[in-house]
Amino acid sequence: MPVALLLAVTPVMALADSGVDVSNWQGCVNTSRAENAKNAGASFAFVKVTEGVGYTDKSADCSMAGFANAGIRRGVYHFARPNLGNTPEAEADWFISQTKGYVNQGVIPVLDWEPGGKWNTQTWWAKRWLDRVQAAWGVKPLIYMSASVVQSGDWTEVAQADYGLWVAGYPRGYAGDRLRDPGNVPYSVSPWKFAAAWQYSSSGNVAGVGQAVDVNWFYGDAVTWAKYAGQADTKPVTPPTVAPSEPKPSTPTGDTDSIARAVIRGEYGNMPQRKQLLGSRFDEVQARVDQLLASNGSGSSTSSGSTSVTVRAGDTMSAIAARTGLYPLSAWSVPSGNINRIWPGQTVTYRGAAPSVTTSTPSGHVVRAGESLWSIYGTGWQAAAARNGISYPYLIYPGQVLR
Structure with a gap:
């Protein structure tokens, strides 16, 4: 079975x-x-x-x-x-x-x-x-x-x-x-x-x-x-005669602005669960979320030596770093504490030194999503890894410029 x-x-x-x-x-x-x-x-x-x-x-x-x-x-x-x-x-x-x-x-x-x-x-x-x-x-x-x-x-x-x-x-x-x-x-x-x-x-x-x-x-x-785990020598589980009803999440209390900022931080997840968790307050909170995100312009702001960016759908931290030119990735702070776990609407913050401004065009290959060292350089991928200081496990990121 x-x-x-x-x-x-x-x-x-x-x-x-x-x-x-x-x-x-x-x-x-x-x-x-x-x-x-x-x-x-x-x-x-x-x-x-x-x-x-x-x-x-x-x-x-x-x-x-x-x-x-x-x-x-x-x-x-x-x-x-x-x-x-x-x-x-x-x-x-x-x-x-x-x-x-x-x-x-x-x-x-x-x-x-x-x-x-x-x-x-x-x-x-x-x-x-x-x-x-x-x-x-x-x-x-x-x-x-x-x-x-x-x-x-x-x-x-x-x-x-x-x-x-x-x-x-x-x-x-x-x-x-x-x-x-x-x-x-x-x-x-x-x-x-x-x-x-x-x-x-x-x-x-x-x-x-x-x-x-x-x-x-x-x-x-x-x-x-x-x-x-595929262990067949166990006794069968006996189902209950009556199943308890599923609890419904309660509508949050508090002022609209505070809840909206919590939504932006990712505390209410993405749609459709966000709408379910906000309940009857969804429309008013989402309207405030839209206002806050719109006031952020392109999605980034800078103050006190740090840069904050609003995560877009499909973003990764590598893509955000490439878009802003702010490296290393370790200098970014994200709500989850793990740069591999970000969600649209969250605010992530760069706390490293701002890069020097340059108008020159990058010299080399700009990595596109889905590419690997092998797909770019073929049999010369190891030499390219050494040339660019990339070590095992040989990860590259969209927007990264390779020499």
């Missing part, structure tokens, strides 16, 4: 628990740290293992061992980079080669889908990655994406193929949070009937892991997890 059909009752059951997802940002979560996390309420952990083709997270195996020793259930995820010109088969094969030791170990494979821009809608790429990993693992992976990305493309084939959804959305914004029961997902997840898990904040304080951690709620228990 397909996993999604088998577990269709899970979201309305009183069977759910808390967990985290980690990467090299948290370093190695060794046994001692993992035990502290377990004592704080973590029952599972998703660990980043790979990205693109050729990159493996140096902390992955250490964290996987730490969580296993602490008795915490585990998943492993791959950060997709179709924007680098990689095929889904190449990235799937890289993930498979780095995770084959976790097959048949009760571990759930996951595709982390947040490539940005036009790539968010390339559902065919994700489907081919999922199919290839499923064939190798014998387990259907989950796919992770934000609630807004769920609505940006046609995910029907992925949902109908029984690949479960791990959705991200932060109705409380980026204020401090913790491991807790966040209730039902307040966003539409169609064409999926339900979400397997919800990342409800990226600002969780979890003992043993950190103070700005992605915190999650899994709609199931250890038996449910085992079924997602």
Whole structure:
């Protein structure tokens, strides 16, 4: 029986628990740290293992061992980079080669889908990655994406193929949070009937892991997890006789200007969840949001040695840096604390030194979206990488000028 059909009752059951997802940002979560996390309420952990083709997270195996020793259930995820010109088969094969030791170990494979821009809608790429990993693992992976990305493309084939959804959305914004029961997902997840898990904040304080951690709620228990991980020797989950009604998000209180600024910071997500969360106050708040964004002109302002930019649809921090000429990326401050996670309407701020003004035309190749060193230079890509000071994993960004 397909996993999604088998577990269709899970979201309305009183069977759910808390967990985290980690990467090299948290370093190695060794046994001692993992035990502290377990004592704080973590029952599972998703660990980043790979990205693109050729990159493996140096902390992955250490964290996987730490969580296993602490008795915490585990998943492993791959950060997709179709924007680098990689095929889904190449990235799937890289993930498979780095995770084959976790097959048949009760571990759930996951595709982390947040490539940005036009790539968010390339559902065919994700489907081919999922199919290839499923064939190798014998387990259907989950796919992770934000609630807004769920609505940006046609995910029907992925949902109908029984690949479960791990959705991200932060109705409380980026204020401090913790491991807790966040209730039902307040966003539409169609064409999926339900979400397997919800990342409800990226600002969780979890003992043993950190103070700005992605915190999650899994709609199931250890038996449910085992079924997602392809473990057949578990007893079936018994559905409840009565399903509780889904809680409705309350309309926010407070002055319009403060709520509008919270919307711009990303605390109410994107449409349609923003309209749902604002309720009867949507029209008045959105009108104020439009006024504030319009007063920002081109979307950027400068004061006290810093530059603030309003994120546009399809933006990445690399694109914003290229548009403004403000580097390095590490000098940018974003609401989430992670420059790979920004949303339209947010304000991001550059706190480095302003670049010198020049009217000269850039000399060299200006990188376009979707290009890679190989697509630009062919067999001479390694020489180009050395010439431009680009080291492993050889990432380039739209707007970057290569010599």
